Amino acid sequence: MATPDLSVAIGSLTLPNPLIAASGCFGYGLEYEHVVDLAALGGVVSKGLFMKERQGHPPPRIVETPAGMINAIGLQGIGVHRFVKEKLPLLNAAGARTFVNVCGTTLDEYVEVCKVLSDAEGVAAIELNISCPNIKEGGIQFGCSLEGTYGVVNAVKKATHLPVIPKLTPNVTDVASFAKAAEDAGADAISLVNTFLAMAIDVETRRPKITNVLGGLSGPAIRPIAVRMVWECYNLVKIPVIGMGGITDARDVIEFMLAGSTAVQIGTQNFVDPFVWTKVLDGLADYMTRHNIAKISDLIGAFDPTPPKATHA
Amino acid sequence: MATPDLSVAIGSLTLPNPLIAASGCFGYGLEYEHVVDLAALGGVVSKGLFMKERQGHPPPRIVETPAGMINAIGLQGIGVHRFVKEKLPLLNAAGARTFVNVCGTTLDEYVEVCKVLSDAEGVAAIELNISCPNIKEGGIQFGCSLEGTYGVVNAVKKATHLPVIPKLTPNVTDVASFAKAAEDAGADAISLVNTFLAMAIDVETRRPKITNVLGGLSGPAIRPIAVRMVWECYNLVKIPVIGMGGITDARDVIEFMLAGSTAVQIGTQNFVDPFVWTKVLDGLADYMTRHNIAKISDLIGAFDPTPPKATHA
Amino acid sequence: MPPVDIDATVIANVRLSRDYSVLSLAAPEVGTRTRPGQFVMVKPTGVTDPLLRRPFSVFEVLRNGAGEVTGVSILNKRAGRSTKRLYELEPGDVVSCLGPLGVPFTPVAAPRQAWMVAGGVGLAPFATLAETLAASNTPTTLFYGARTADELFYLDFFERLGITLVLTTEDGGHAAGRHCIKGRVTIPLEDALKAVGPAGAMVYACGPEPMLEAVAKLAARYNQPSEVSVERVMGCGLGGCYSCVVPVKHGGENANLVRSCINGPVFDGAELVWD
Amino acid sequence: MPPVDIDATVIANVRLSRDYSVLSLAAPEVGTRTRPGQFVMVKPTGVTDPLLRRPFSVFEVLRNGAGEVTGVSILNKRAGRSTKRLYELEPGDVVSCLGPLGVPFTPVAAPRQAWMVAGGVGLAPFATLAETLAASNTPTTLFYGARTADELFYLDFFERLGITLVLTTEDGGHAAGRHCIKGRVTIPLEDALKAVGPAGAMVYACGPEPMLEAVAKLAARYNQPSEVSVERVMGCGLGGCYSCVVPVKHGGENANLVRSCINGPVFDGAELVWD
């Protein structure tokens, strides 16, 4: 059988494979240049960027939880201008397909940041972060209201020619309705999930484990909820869905694709194993060979709801 | 130091300790009579009960996930009448404080079931299940709308003299607002969280892991989200909060109490270790001795948001 | 007797093949309580992943030279994550062992014959049942089928107890000089049923569900009683979670879906509904 | 050189005390790359709980008789779940070892003196630094403080290298014939700084943050340079997560919170902001 075709298309964008490094889990990408060939990834999402530099929250910023971790980095970042000047050229030189995770404290800021990126060389797409749970003005006020979501996506679409991919928060009653609002506003795709608002207490001190008290839960713990949300969105909208949440290996990637993901993002697992990328690519090829699948895109939404056998034997 | 006082009060109800067996994780209680002294528990919550018997979903009904499990039992149950006739007398004989988890497909059914329980001997309280994610008519339509929550709690309160404890779903944007709606409607306490709507796919067959496709995620994986939700509710309402979600040991119980729980429920861990109860009780006593705490109720909401040290050393 | 939960030290873990091992656990309190057909809920102590215990039939009740019970063993077949982990355990490792649990087999006595029908790892509950039947001199036959001859285990053990062996392999291969019939274990079983004497036979079965169904229906067709041990995903083993239900004809509570952990795993083959 | 990730077999795990052990790992590729002060990110292979790796200074670069590098060791102190697990590992177990990572110390040369200041487990990075300094005949002193004398380790190792030892214990207890000053390690350090010659000294420090702060401020007060190795909770060790930031005076990007995994863990003591 010919080498399996791992390429996937997100609107006008074609990726060599569905693996994208998740925002905030891969620095600005360049940090990983010496461990992984950035060009070999489907794409790289930058850390969340505002107009200006940000300090983020005082440490400690993360704490481990059962099969997961809570983070409240607070969107520390260098601001869009320095990103375009210092990082983007190097990412392009490395052959990375760069997705920029855009944050804003106001609708105008979202628009401004996107304009700056539109004028820059070699941005593949904009991931609109309207879902950061860790900062008061982290866009969550847009991400938790249908009007807010529609409004910011609509405004940004008017301001840029780049593909716009709103990133949805799972901290809502009906995530699919937000996917629909994004689609109606002209989004080219959606990505989900961002982290689940969570908290952990040190019972010896009675104090929070992290300075910000509240943070975002990520990692394998959230995968079953994230897969469900991807499936719900896939069933309601026509635009591509980029799924994520607790992906650790090829099996997990395929689970998300069967649930309707066109591409996936890997975050926390990159901390556990920065070499996860090549391992997953090998695993995908192996799965496709075993199941005689020529094009990985054939897996998108190919979940079959027929009940399984009650007994395994 | 005198033996620590583990008792807690939920409205008029006083429990010898804060440990309650969670609904659906302890059968009807009697199944565990031979492994644990039911009278030694703070309380026992029955499986969810409708007016009539229910078959539930075809198996498989559970699947394990990272640090958790998904279940879609489908509220198989014997109905309130048989419960009152066959189970309640034995639970009373065993000295259990019995909380009955009440389900309904309509508002009337909730009211009817509660009336039957009001006329019965020895029901400690009603836990109103408006949050089962696993069946279309599992009350989730009440639990996911503020009006629905207010309406069913209000109606049930009028129909019974028993303490009414609505059990909230975590599958909402703002769980605290539901706690408030319940309080406004006259709830005596609230309990949370029920399970998170989730799904898992067998990538070899492309089929669901469980017959119902969707199920509820429980276990340690969800604890950090559940603790956050308890803290949010505790800060908004005055009625007692009964916290649960992934509790495995005394540390976890204390974490939930510091976050504002008056009592807690243990579900999944009872599957892992049916002897968890005595272990946790010992652990609580040990913690109180180490920290010189006379009354465990002093821990309720005693979380201190002061940031921790950035470095441990 | 109520079940106990023992942090049991691994005495030995004998690999019988690439997939099978016999895991011996120092849990005398479980051993003394166990009756043939009962099971234990097991997981490596302190391990949080996998989270839940797994059900295993008690294979052997272990005794020391003085005949005192020292523990139990399980016949473990690699099927997934936990069974792989159990396969890899070494002496000294510690395993949480909860049991005994569930409804045991009902041993019969002469003149009625006892026929044990095992498919693959379904052999597990029959070692203890064979000992009980042998002790009461019940004429006993083991119909035992596997994919290949090298997956037929403990044949000497059963022969030493005076059990008649009827072996089948799917490829017709023979097991260490012993003749094996080619095909399913239900083939020789049906021949036997055709020839069953007036005293009759009790048919015990454990194995893949299609085999259980075939055996139960065969026994019924020839008017012989059967007891089959079913296998369901079990979350707790104590009746707490309702994950393990099987449909039975006149099942008491809960219409006809009953919990196989407390109402089984052994059921009257005539009672079960085969979907 | 880029870091590598090795599934390293445990060669030995020598318990030095109830809390400390030296864990030797067969990871030559890491050993050959390591420079003094660098660290590795470690977790038992295949274990999913704890989820994240943990950072450990490279303690020793291991060599065989022929002098070839065979791996690295870490000085592990039990602080929580992972370190407890590492303490309990046995030879043959496998550990994922990612490294070397981070900015190493800058070794100085004679006539300038090298003063290494270690608090407790902060001794870890100084074994390799001492070897480097000894190789260049840099006059070197180890100021080493612990709670009690039985938590002062590897003293012979440093003496064999010709390192001068200045030991302190909080209770004033003495270590195997060697005199220990009662109190904090900063007491003898300050005496030494008062008497430092014109050639001056470079002060290296690793240990509890309050100690690092005291050392950095002392060195500054006596106009001597210092390099301190800080300890922050680290999620990735590669600059990916921004969990490990420390405030520095003129820190380049991100205002003045910089990632201690890639801009450190070793910093110019004068650059750090002590809150």
Ligand SMILES: Cc1cc2nc3c(=O)[nH]c(=O)nc-3n(C[C@H](O)[C@H](O)[C@H](O)COP(=O)(O)OP(=O)(O)OC[C@H]3O[C@@H](n4cnc5c(N)ncnc54)[C@H](O)[C@@H]3O)c2cc1C
């Ligand atoms: C009463 C009873 C007695 C048993 N006795 C034995 C025995 O003596 N020896 C033995 O090797 N096995 C026995 N089993 C089967 C054994 O419990 C499963 O093989 C085991 O739970 C699989 O766990 P795992 O983590 O290895 O597989 P997982 O990784 O959990 O799953 C792998 C596959 O096995 C399936 N599976 C999971 N649990 C069960 C289950 N309880 N029954 C059937 N399939 C399951 C899953 O659906 C999945 O498809 C028994 C089961 C029951 C209910």
Ligand SMILES: Cc1cc2nc3c(=O)[nH]c(=O)nc-3n(C[C@H](O)[C@H](O)[C@H](O)COP(=O)(O)OP(=O)(O)OC[C@H]3O[C@@H](n4cnc5c(N)ncnc54)[C@H](O)[C@@H]3O)c2cc1C
């Ligand atoms: C660059 C660097 C080098 C280190 N070198 C060594 C070494 O050589 N030997 C050694 O024993 N330890 C060293 N540490 C500290 C070691 O990483 C922590 O003790 C370890 O991560 C604790 O993990 P745990 O799972 O045992 O504890 P956990 O159960 O994770 O936590 C227990 C307690 O330790 C705290 N903690 C967790 N991670 C860290 C951390 N990275 N730093 C400080 N406190 C932490 C937690 O906040 C918690 O309060 C080093 C740390 C860093 C950053």
Ligand SMILES: Cc1cc2nc3c(=O)[nH]c(=O)nc-3n(C[C@H](O)[C@H](O)[C@H](O)COP(=O)(O)O)c2cc1C
């Ligand atoms: C340390 C950390 C920082 C993150 N920062 C961002 C961010 O800046 N912008 C964003 O949209 N998501 C951010 N996320 C969320 C991840 O991109 C991803 O949505 C989430 O972690 C779920 O994927 P995972 O389980 O594979 O990590 C962050 C996650 C982590 C763990």
Ligand SMILES: Cc1cc2nc3c(=O)[nH]c(=O)nc-3n(C[C@H](O)[C@H](O)[C@H](O)COP(=O)(O)O)c2cc1C
């Ligand atoms: C198998 C199973 C069955 C459950 N059945 C019910 C139920 O009937 N009614 C209900 O309110 N909650 C039910 N729950 C939810 C639990 O009561 C509890 O809210 C949830 O599992 C979180 O707690 P845990 O993580 O300790 O299990 C069930 C949970 C499980 C795992």
Ligand code: FES
């Ligand atoms: S396994 Fe839980 S009820 Fe049977």
Ligand code: FES
């Ligand atoms: S540890 Fe992740 S950035 Fe430093």
